Amino acid sequence: MELLRVEHLKKSFGAELVLSDISLAVNKSEVISIIGPSGSGKSTLLRCITLLEKADGGAVSIDGDYLFHEQAGRVVYAKKSELRRLRLRTGLVFQNFNLFPHFSVLRNLTEAQIHVLGVSPDAARETAMELLSKMGLTDKANAYPYSLSGGQCQRVAIARALALRPEILFFDEPTSALDPELTFEVLRVIRQLAEEHMTMVIVTHEMAFARDVSDRVIFMDEGVIIEQGKPEDVLINSKNERVRAFLGNFKS
Amino acid sequence: MFETLPELFNNISVFTAKWWGMLAGPFGSGIATSLKVFGLTLLFALPLGLIVALGEMAKFRLISAPVKFFVMVMRGTPLMLQLLFVYFAPFYIFGIRGAYSRFVAVIIAFTLNYAAYFAEIYRGGIQSMPRGQYEAGAVLGFTQVQVFLKIILPQVIKRVLPPFSNEVITLVKDTALVQILGVSDPLRAAQNAASFTFSVVPFMFSAVVYFILCFIIERLFNLGEKRLSYYR
Numbered sequence: 443m444e445l446l447r448v449e450h451l452k453k454s455f456g457a458e459l460v461l462s463d464i465s466l467a468v469n470k471s472e473v474i475s476i477i478g479p480s481g482s483g484k485s486t487l488l489r490c491i492t493l494l495e496k497a498d499g500g501a502v503s504i505d506g507d508y509l510f511h512e513q514a515g516r517v518v519y520a521k522k523s524e525l526r527r528l529r530l531r532t533g534l535v536f537q538n539f540n541l542f543p544h545f546s547v548l549r550n551l552t553e554a555q556i557h558v559l560g561v562s563p564d565a566a567r568e569t570a571m572e573l574l575s576k577m578g579l580t581d582k583a584n585a586y587p588y589s590l591s592g593g594q595c596q597r598v599a600i601a602r603a604l605a606l607r608p609e610i611l612f613f614d615e616p617t618s619a620l621d622p623e624l625t626f627e628v629l630r631v632i633r634q635l636a637e638e639h640m641t642m643v644i645v646t647h648e649m650a651f652a653r654d655v656s657d658r659v660i661f662m663d664e665g666v667i668i669e670q671g672k673p674e675d676v677l678i679n680s681k682n683e684r685v686r687a688f689l690g691n692f693k694s
Numbered sequence: 695m696f697e698t699l700p701e702l703f704n705n706i707s708v709f710t711a712k713w714w715g716m717l718a719g720p721f722g723s724g725i726a727t728s729l730k731v732f733g734l735t736l737l738f739a740l741p742l743g744l745i746v747a748l749g750e751m752a753k754f755r756l757i758s759a760p761v762k763f764f765v766m767v768m769r770g771t772p773l774m775l776q777l778l779f780v781y782f783a784p785f786y787i788f789g790i791r792g793a794y795s796r797f798v799a800v801i802i803a804f805t806l807n808y809a810a811y812f813a814e815i816y817r818g819g820i821q822s823m824p825r826g827q828y829e830a831g832a833v834l835g836f837t838q839v840q841v842f843l844k845i846i847l848p849q850v851i852k853r854v855l856p857p858f859s860n861e862v863i864t865l866v867k868d869t870a871l872v873q874i875l876g877v878s879d880p881l882r883a884a885q886n887a888a889s890f891t892f893s894v895v896p897f898m899f900s901a902v903v904y905f906i907l908c909f910i911i912e913r914l915f916n917l918g919e920k921r922l923s924y925y926r
Binding site for chain 1: 848
Protein backbone atom coordinates (compact mmCIF):
# COMPACT_ATOMS: atom_id res chain seq x y z
CA MET A 443 0.00 0.00 0.00
CA GLU A 444 1.37 3.35 -1.02
CA LEU A 445 1.80 5.80 1.85
CA LEU A 446 3.86 8.65 0.45
CA ARG A 447 4.14 9.94 -3.08
CA VAL A 448 6.53 12.57 -4.35
CA GLU A 449 5.92 13.82 -7.88
CA HIS A 450 8.35 15.92 -9.89
CA LEU A 451 9.55 17.77 -6.82
CA LYS A 452 11.67 20.83 -7.56
CA LYS A 453 13.57 23.11 -5.21
CA SER A 454 16.13 25.85 -5.71
CA PHE A 455 18.03 28.01 -3.28
CA GLY A 456 18.38 31.23 -5.23
CA ALA A 457 19.96 30.36 -8.56
CA GLU A 458 21.12 26.97 -7.35
CA LEU A 459 18.87 24.09 -8.38
CA VAL A 460 18.98 21.58 -5.51
CA LEU A 461 16.19 19.22 -6.54
CA SER A 462 15.56 19.21 -10.24
CA ASP A 463 12.87 16.55 -10.65
CA ILE A 464 12.35 13.99 -7.92
CA SER A 465 9.61 11.41 -8.04
CA LEU A 466 9.29 8.50 -5.69
CA ALA A 467 6.73 6.47 -3.82
CA VAL A 468 7.06 4.88 -0.40
CA ASN A 469 4.93 1.89 0.52
CA LYS A 470 3.71 1.05 3.98
CA SER A 471 6.33 -0.82 6.05
CA GLU A 472 8.99 -0.10 3.46
CA VAL A 473 12.47 0.97 4.53
CA ILE A 474 14.25 3.15 2.02
CA SER A 475 17.80 4.42 2.25
CA ILE A 476 18.84 7.45 0.30
CA ILE A 477 22.55 7.71 -0.42
CA GLY A 478 24.65 10.06 -2.50
CA PRO A 479 27.37 12.69 -2.29
CA SER A 480 26.99 15.75 -0.07
CA GLY A 481 25.04 18.49 -1.76
CA SER A 482 23.07 16.02 -3.85
CA GLY A 483 19.80 17.22 -2.33
CA LYS A 484 19.04 14.28 -0.03
CA SER A 485 18.39 16.39 3.05
CA THR A 486 16.50 19.00 1.07
CA LEU A 487 14.20 16.27 -0.20
CA LEU A 488 13.32 15.25 3.35
CA ARG A 489 12.98 18.89 4.38
CA CYS A 490 10.54 19.62 1.57
CA ILE A 491 8.43 16.61 2.49
CA THR A 492 8.43 17.57 6.19
CA LEU A 493 7.54 21.18 5.30
CA LEU A 494 10.75 22.69 6.62
CA GLU A 495 11.47 24.03 3.13
CA LYS A 496 9.00 25.38 0.61
CA ALA A 497 9.00 23.45 -2.65
CA ASP A 498 9.24 25.31 -5.96
CA GLY A 499 7.45 22.72 -8.02
CA GLY A 500 5.84 19.29 -8.00
CA ALA A 501 3.63 17.62 -5.45
CA VAL A 502 3.78 15.53 -2.28
CA SER A 503 0.90 13.49 -0.94
CA ILE A 504 0.42 11.27 2.08
CA ASP A 505 -2.08 8.51 1.67
CA GLY A 506 -3.66 10.43 -1.20
CA ASP A 507 -3.95 13.74 0.66
CA TYR A 508 -1.83 16.45 -0.91
CA LEU A 509 0.52 18.53 1.24
CA PHE A 510 1.10 20.63 -1.84
CA HIS A 511 0.71 20.33 -5.56
CA GLU A 512 1.41 22.36 -8.63
CA GLN A 513 -1.35 24.41 -10.14
CA ALA A 514 -0.75 26.55 -13.23
CA GLY A 515 2.99 26.50 -12.63
CA ARG A 516 2.75 27.50 -8.98
CA VAL A 517 2.99 25.37 -5.86
CA VAL A 518 -0.19 25.46 -3.82
CA TYR A 519 -0.04 24.26 -0.23
CA ALA A 520 -2.96 22.74 1.64
CA LYS A 521 -4.71 24.75 4.36
CA LYS A 522 -2.73 25.32 7.54
CA SER A 523 -4.96 23.05 9.61
CA GLU A 524 -4.73 20.33 6.97
CA LEU A 525 -0.94 20.67 6.86
CA ARG A 526 -0.72 20.32 10.63
CA ARG A 527 -2.87 17.21 10.50
CA LEU A 528 -0.87 15.66 7.66
CA ARG A 529 2.49 16.64 9.14
CA LEU A 530 1.67 14.62 12.25
CA ARG A 531 1.51 11.50 10.12
CA THR A 532 5.23 11.96 9.51
CA GLY A 533 8.17 12.33 11.87
CA LEU A 534 11.69 13.60 11.33
CA VAL A 535 14.90 12.74 13.15
CA PHE A 536 17.62 15.34 12.69
CA GLN A 537 21.34 14.90 12.24
CA ASN A 538 22.10 16.94 15.35
CA PHE A 539 19.12 15.73 17.41
CA ASN A 540 17.65 19.17 18.20
CA LEU A 541 16.42 18.02 21.59
CA PHE A 542 14.95 20.74 23.78
CA PRO A 543 17.77 21.42 26.26
CA HIS A 544 15.53 23.07 28.87
CA PHE A 545 13.27 20.01 29.13
CA SER A 546 14.14 16.74 30.82
CA VAL A 547 14.31 13.67 28.60
CA LEU A 548 10.83 12.70 29.73
CA ARG A 549 9.37 16.10 28.97
CA ASN A 550 11.02 16.09 25.55
CA LEU A 551 8.85 13.05 24.89
CA THR A 552 5.62 14.18 26.57
CA GLU A 553 5.35 17.87 25.63
CA ALA A 554 4.09 17.42 22.08
CA GLN A 555 1.87 14.48 23.03
CA ILE A 556 0.11 16.63 25.60
CA HIS A 557 0.00 19.97 23.79
CA VAL A 558 -0.30 18.84 20.18
CA LEU A 559 -2.17 15.55 20.32
CA GLY A 560 -4.09 16.41 23.48
CA VAL A 561 -3.09 13.22 25.25
CA SER A 562 -3.48 13.25 29.04
CA PRO A 563 -0.24 13.80 30.99
CA ASP A 564 -0.45 10.34 32.54
CA ALA A 565 -0.95 8.59 29.23
CA ALA A 566 1.81 10.68 27.67
CA ARG A 567 4.20 9.70 30.45
CA GLU A 568 3.30 6.06 30.03
CA THR A 569 3.96 6.19 26.28
CA ALA A 570 7.22 8.03 26.92
CA MET A 571 8.45 5.51 29.47
CA GLU A 572 7.58 2.63 27.16
CA LEU A 573 9.62 4.22 24.37
CA LEU A 574 12.51 5.01 26.70
CA SER A 575 12.65 1.43 27.86
CA LYS A 576 12.69 0.34 24.23
CA MET A 577 15.61 2.70 23.68
CA GLY A 578 17.37 1.40 26.79
CA LEU A 579 17.16 4.81 28.43
CA THR A 580 14.72 4.29 31.30
CA ASP A 581 17.29 5.56 33.79
CA LYS A 582 17.69 8.82 31.84
CA ALA A 583 14.04 9.92 32.05
CA ASN A 584 14.82 12.75 34.43
CA ALA A 585 18.21 13.67 32.98
CA TYR A 586 18.73 16.77 30.84
CA PRO A 587 20.04 16.46 27.30
CA TYR A 588 23.40 18.11 28.07
CA SER A 589 24.33 15.18 30.30
CA LEU A 590 23.73 12.56 27.59
CA SER A 591 26.13 11.19 25.00
CA GLY A 592 25.44 11.83 21.34
CA GLY A 593 24.13 8.30 20.87
CA GLN A 594 21.79 8.67 23.81
CA CYS A 595 20.59 12.05 22.52
CA GLN A 596 19.79 10.57 19.15
CA ARG A 597 17.87 7.70 20.73
CA VAL A 598 15.87 10.21 22.76
CA ALA A 599 15.21 12.15 19.55
CA ILE A 600 13.95 8.98 17.86
CA ALA A 601 11.73 8.25 20.86
CA ARG A 602 10.44 11.83 20.76
CA ALA A 603 9.43 11.41 17.13
CA LEU A 604 7.85 8.01 17.80
CA ALA A 605 5.87 9.36 20.74
CA LEU A 606 3.51 11.03 18.27
CA ARG A 607 2.94 7.71 16.51
CA PRO A 608 3.90 8.82 13.00
CA GLU A 609 3.11 6.49 10.14
CA ILE A 610 6.32 7.30 8.35
CA LEU A 611 9.60 8.33 9.93
CA PHE A 612 12.33 10.27 8.14
CA PHE A 613 15.95 10.23 9.25
CA ASP A 614 18.31 12.97 8.09
CA GLU A 615 21.78 11.45 8.48
CA PRO A 616 21.00 10.20 11.98
CA THR A 617 24.54 9.05 12.75
CA SER A 618 26.62 11.70 11.01
CA ALA A 619 27.13 13.76 14.16
CA LEU A 620 28.14 10.74 16.23
CA ASP A 621 31.47 9.20 17.13
CA PRO A 622 31.91 5.89 15.31
CA GLU A 623 31.57 3.87 18.51
CA LEU A 624 28.20 5.51 19.26
CA THR A 625 26.86 4.97 15.77
CA PHE A 626 25.95 1.35 16.27
CA GLU A 627 23.58 1.97 19.20
CA VAL A 628 21.51 4.29 17.03
CA LEU A 629 21.62 1.95 14.05
CA ARG A 630 20.51 -0.91 16.29
CA VAL A 631 17.42 1.06 17.28
CA ILE A 632 16.57 1.86 13.66
CA ARG A 633 17.11 -1.79 12.73
CA GLN A 634 14.72 -2.79 15.49
CA LEU A 635 12.12 -0.38 14.11
CA ALA A 636 12.57 -1.90 10.67
CA GLU A 637 11.86 -5.33 12.14
CA GLU A 638 8.65 -3.91 13.59
CA HIS A 639 7.72 -2.77 10.06
CA MET A 640 7.97 0.94 10.72
CA THR A 641 7.89 2.83 7.42
CA MET A 642 11.17 4.73 7.18
CA VAL A 643 13.16 6.86 4.77
CA ILE A 644 16.75 7.18 5.88
CA VAL A 645 19.34 9.53 4.43
CA THR A 646 22.61 7.92 5.40
CA HIS A 647 26.28 7.44 4.65
CA GLU A 648 26.33 4.06 6.41
CA MET A 649 26.51 1.78 3.38
CA ALA A 650 26.66 -1.52 5.25
CA PHE A 651 23.67 -0.48 7.33
CA ALA A 652 21.75 0.64 4.24
CA ARG A 653 22.41 -2.74 2.65
CA ASP A 654 21.25 -4.67 5.71
CA VAL A 655 18.18 -2.77 6.68
CA SER A 656 16.64 -1.34 3.52
CA ASP A 657 14.10 -2.78 1.14
CA ARG A 658 15.19 -0.25 -1.43
CA VAL A 659 18.19 2.02 -1.92
CA ILE A 660 18.01 5.30 -3.80
CA PHE A 661 21.14 6.97 -5.14
CA MET A 662 20.82 10.72 -5.62
CA ASP A 663 23.23 13.12 -7.25
CA GLU A 664 22.82 16.76 -8.29
CA GLY A 665 19.16 16.83 -7.44
CA VAL A 666 18.03 13.79 -9.37
CA ILE A 667 17.57 10.10 -8.59
CA ILE A 668 20.31 8.37 -10.55
CA GLU A 669 19.46 4.83 -9.59
CA GLN A 670 17.14 2.94 -7.29
CA GLY A 671 16.50 -0.69 -6.55
CA LYS A 672 17.22 -3.57 -4.22
CA PRO A 673 20.18 -2.86 -1.92
CA GLU A 674 22.48 -5.36 -3.60
CA ASP A 675 21.59 -4.10 -7.08
CA VAL A 676 22.55 -0.53 -6.19
CA LEU A 677 25.25 -1.01 -3.59
CA ILE A 678 27.07 -4.00 -5.03
CA ASN A 679 26.16 -4.67 -8.64
CA SER A 680 25.43 -1.20 -9.95
CA LYS A 681 26.21 -0.66 -13.61
CA ASN A 682 26.06 3.10 -13.21
CA GLU A 683 29.39 4.90 -13.45
CA ARG A 684 28.56 7.62 -10.88
CA VAL A 685 27.17 5.17 -8.37
CA ARG A 686 30.25 2.98 -8.67
CA ALA A 687 32.59 5.97 -8.35
CA PHE A 688 30.73 7.17 -5.25
CA LEU A 689 30.72 3.74 -3.61
CA GLY A 690 34.39 3.33 -4.47
CA ASN A 691 35.19 6.13 -2.04
CA PHE A 692 33.70 4.12 0.80
CA LYS A 693 35.76 0.99 0.23
CA SER A 694 39.19 1.00 1.76
CA MET B 695 38.11 68.83 57.34
CA PHE B 696 38.41 65.15 58.30
CA GLU B 697 41.86 63.94 59.24
CA THR B 698 41.72 60.23 60.09
CA LEU B 699 39.29 57.44 59.34
CA PRO B 700 38.03 57.14 62.96
CA GLU B 701 37.43 60.87 62.94
CA LEU B 702 35.51 60.59 59.72
CA PHE B 703 33.18 57.97 61.17
CA ASN B 704 32.87 59.95 64.35
CA ASN B 705 31.86 62.97 62.31
CA ILE B 706 29.31 60.99 60.34
CA SER B 707 27.67 59.74 63.52
CA VAL B 708 27.65 63.21 65.02
CA PHE B 709 26.26 64.56 61.75
CA THR B 710 23.58 61.90 61.58
CA ALA B 711 22.48 62.49 65.19
CA LYS B 712 22.24 66.19 64.53
CA TRP B 713 20.39 66.20 61.22
CA TRP B 714 18.53 62.90 61.12
CA GLY B 715 15.20 64.43 61.94
CA MET B 716 15.42 66.78 58.98
CA LEU B 717 16.92 64.32 56.47
CA ALA B 718 14.93 61.16 57.08
CA GLY B 719 11.76 62.52 55.45
CA PRO B 720 13.20 63.68 52.11
CA PHE B 721 15.46 60.65 51.84
CA GLY B 722 12.60 58.31 52.64
CA SER B 723 10.30 59.77 50.05
CA GLY B 724 13.18 59.93 47.56
CA ILE B 725 13.89 56.25 48.01
CA ALA B 726 10.21 55.45 47.69
CA THR B 727 10.03 57.36 44.40
CA SER B 728 13.12 55.61 43.06
CA LEU B 729 11.69 52.22 43.92
CA LYS B 730 8.36 53.08 42.31
CA VAL B 731 10.01 54.34 39.12
CA PHE B 732 12.25 51.29 39.09
CA GLY B 733 9.46 48.78 39.65
CA LEU B 734 6.95 50.33 37.27
CA THR B 735 9.54 50.75 34.53
CA LEU B 736 10.43 47.06 34.74
CA LEU B 737 6.78 46.05 34.90
CA PHE B 738 5.97 47.88 31.66
CA ALA B 739 9.29 47.80 29.79
CA LEU B 740 9.98 44.07 30.12
CA PRO B 741 6.89 42.97 28.14
CA LEU B 742 6.96 46.03 25.87
CA GLY B 743 10.61 45.32 25.06
CA LEU B 744 9.69 41.82 23.93
CA ILE B 745 6.95 43.19 21.69
CA VAL B 746 9.36 45.77 20.27
CA ALA B 747 11.93 43.03 19.63
CA LEU B 748 9.35 40.97 17.75
CA GLY B 749 8.37 44.11 15.83
CA GLU B 750 11.98 44.71 14.83
CA MET B 751 12.20 41.15 13.51
CA ALA B 752 8.86 41.29 11.68
CA LYS B 753 8.95 40.24 8.04
CA PHE B 754 6.81 43.19 6.95
CA ARG B 755 8.90 46.32 6.57
CA LEU B 756 5.79 48.34 7.31
CA ILE B 757 6.11 47.06 10.87
CA SER B 758 9.85 46.55 11.27
CA ALA B 759 11.00 49.88 9.81
CA PRO B 760 9.11 52.18 12.21
CA VAL B 761 9.95 49.94 15.17
CA LYS B 762 13.64 50.03 14.29
CA PHE B 763 13.41 53.79 13.95
CA PHE B 764 11.81 54.02 17.38
CA VAL B 765 14.66 51.98 18.90
CA MET B 766 17.23 54.16 17.15
CA VAL B 767 15.69 57.35 18.50
CA MET B 768 15.31 56.02 22.04
CA ARG B 769 18.87 54.80 22.15
CA GLY B 770 20.26 57.76 20.25
CA THR B 771 18.96 60.58 22.45
CA PRO B 772 19.52 61.32 26.15
CA LEU B 773 16.99 59.90 28.58
CA MET B 774 16.93 63.29 30.28
CA LEU B 775 15.81 64.90 27.03
CA GLN B 776 13.13 62.22 26.60
CA LEU B 777 11.84 62.97 30.09
CA LEU B 778 11.46 66.63 29.24
CA PHE B 779 9.93 65.86 25.87
CA VAL B 780 7.33 63.45 27.21
CA TYR B 781 6.34 65.89 29.94
CA PHE B 782 6.11 69.00 27.78
CA ALA B 783 4.96 67.53 24.47
CA PRO B 784 1.21 67.46 25.26
CA PHE B 785 1.23 71.19 25.92
CA TYR B 786 3.67 72.43 23.30
CA ILE B 787 2.47 70.17 20.50
CA PHE B 788 -1.22 69.73 21.23
CA GLY B 789 -1.91 72.63 23.56
CA ILE B 790 -3.22 70.25 26.20
CA ARG B 791 -2.50 71.35 29.73
CA GLY B 792 -1.97 68.80 32.50
CA ALA B 793 -2.44 65.72 30.33
CA TYR B 794 -0.64 63.74 32.99
CA SER B 795 1.37 64.30 36.14
CA ARG B 796 5.14 64.60 36.30
CA PHE B 797 5.34 61.14 37.77
CA VAL B 798 3.33 59.61 34.93
CA ALA B 799 5.57 61.43 32.44
CA VAL B 800 8.57 59.89 34.17
CA ILE B 801 7.11 56.38 33.90
CA ILE B 802 6.21 56.84 30.23
CA ALA B 803 9.68 58.11 29.31
CA PHE B 804 11.51 55.47 31.32
CA THR B 805 9.33 52.70 29.92
CA LEU B 806 9.84 53.75 26.30
CA ASN B 807 13.57 54.21 26.78
CA TYR B 808 14.15 50.95 28.59
CA ALA B 809 11.86 48.99 26.29
CA ALA B 810 14.18 50.00 23.44
CA TYR B 811 17.26 48.74 25.26
CA PHE B 812 15.50 45.58 26.44
CA ALA B 813 14.30 44.97 22.88
CA GLU B 814 17.87 44.83 21.63
CA ILE B 815 18.76 42.33 24.34
CA TYR B 816 15.73 40.17 23.58
CA ARG B 817 16.50 40.35 19.87
CA GLY B 818 20.08 39.23 20.44
CA GLY B 819 18.83 36.33 22.55
CA ILE B 820 16.13 35.28 20.10
CA GLN B 821 18.45 35.46 17.11
CA SER B 822 21.10 33.43 18.91
CA MET B 823 18.71 30.48 19.14
CA PRO B 824 19.67 27.71 16.73
CA ARG B 825 17.25 27.14 13.85
CA GLY B 826 17.03 23.49 14.81
CA GLN B 827 14.95 24.36 17.86
CA TYR B 828 12.28 25.99 15.69
CA GLU B 829 12.43 23.12 13.22
CA ALA B 830 12.15 20.43 15.88
CA GLY B 831 9.15 22.25 17.31
CA ALA B 832 7.51 22.60 13.91
CA VAL B 833 8.06 18.95 12.98
CA LEU B 834 6.46 17.87 16.27
CA GLY B 835 3.35 19.79 15.29
CA PHE B 836 3.61 22.74 17.66
CA THR B 837 2.07 25.96 16.37
CA GLN B 838 4.39 28.93 15.86
CA VAL B 839 3.08 30.52 19.04
CA GLN B 840 3.67 27.30 21.01
CA VAL B 841 7.19 27.00 19.62
CA PHE B 842 7.95 30.53 20.72
CA LEU B 843 6.40 30.33 24.17
CA LYS B 844 7.40 26.77 25.10
CA ILE B 845 10.71 26.28 23.37
CA ILE B 846 12.31 29.56 22.36
CA LEU B 847 11.37 32.06 25.06
CA PRO B 848 12.42 29.98 28.10
CA GLN B 849 15.84 29.45 26.56
CA VAL B 850 16.09 33.10 25.55
CA ILE B 851 15.43 34.18 29.13
CA LYS B 852 18.39 32.16 30.31
CA ARG B 853 20.59 33.69 27.63
CA VAL B 854 19.57 37.29 28.25
CA LEU B 855 19.84 37.26 32.03
CA PRO B 856 23.47 38.50 32.17
CA PRO B 857 22.95 41.45 29.77
CA PHE B 858 19.67 42.24 31.53
CA SER B 859 21.39 42.52 34.91
CA ASN B 860 23.59 45.23 33.39
CA GLU B 861 20.63 47.18 32.12
CA VAL B 862 18.60 46.82 35.31
CA ILE B 863 21.47 48.07 37.44
CA THR B 864 21.80 51.06 35.13
CA LEU B 865 18.08 51.66 35.61
CA VAL B 866 18.55 52.00 39.38
CA LYS B 867 21.06 54.77 38.86
CA ASP B 868 19.08 56.39 36.05
CA THR B 869 16.17 56.92 38.43
CA ALA B 870 18.22 59.88 39.70
CA LEU B 871 17.29 61.65 36.45
CA VAL B 872 13.67 62.12 37.55
CA GLN B 873 14.69 65.31 39.36
CA ILE B 874 14.83 67.08 35.99
CA LEU B 875 11.04 67.13 36.24
CA GLY B 876 11.15 68.10 39.89
CA VAL B 877 10.26 64.65 41.17
CA SER B 878 12.07 63.84 44.41
CA ASP B 879 14.76 61.19 44.55
CA PRO B 880 17.63 60.29 46.90
CA LEU B 881 20.18 62.31 44.96
CA ARG B 882 17.99 65.39 45.01
CA ALA B 883 17.47 64.94 48.75
CA ALA B 884 21.23 64.71 49.17
CA GLN B 885 21.83 67.88 47.16
CA ASN B 886 19.34 69.81 49.27
CA ALA B 887 20.71 68.42 52.48
CA ALA B 888 24.30 69.18 51.47
CA SER B 889 23.48 72.80 50.81
CA PHE B 890 21.93 73.47 54.19
CA THR B 891 24.28 71.32 56.26
CA PHE B 892 27.49 72.40 54.46
CA SER B 893 28.61 68.75 54.33
CA VAL B 894 29.23 65.98 51.78
CA VAL B 895 27.86 63.35 54.15
CA PRO B 896 24.37 63.48 52.53
CA PHE B 897 25.97 62.53 49.22
CA MET B 898 27.49 59.53 50.95
CA PHE B 899 24.06 58.60 52.24
CA SER B 900 22.57 58.65 48.78
CA ALA B 901 25.55 56.75 47.40
CA VAL B 902 24.91 54.03 49.97
CA VAL B 903 21.23 53.92 49.01
CA TYR B 904 22.01 53.36 45.33
CA PHE B 905 24.77 50.93 46.14
CA ILE B 906 22.57 48.76 48.34
CA LEU B 907 19.83 48.66 45.73
CA CYS B 908 22.30 47.63 43.03
CA PHE B 909 23.86 45.08 45.34
CA ILE B 910 20.48 43.44 45.98
CA ILE B 911 19.69 43.37 42.28
CA GLU B 912 23.01 41.78 41.44
CA ARG B 913 22.35 39.11 44.05
CA LEU B 914 18.90 38.44 42.63
CA PHE B 915 20.29 38.03 39.13
CA ASN B 916 22.99 35.68 40.40
CA LEU B 917 20.27 33.67 42.09
CA GLY B 918 18.24 33.62 38.87
CA GLU B 919 21.22 32.47 36.83
CA LYS B 920 21.88 29.73 39.33
CA ARG B 921 18.27 28.56 39.22
CA LEU B 922 18.43 28.31 35.44
CA SER B 923 21.75 26.47 35.45
CA TYR B 924 20.01 23.08 35.64
CA TYR B 925 20.41 22.83 31.87
CA ARG B 926 22.95 23.92 29.33
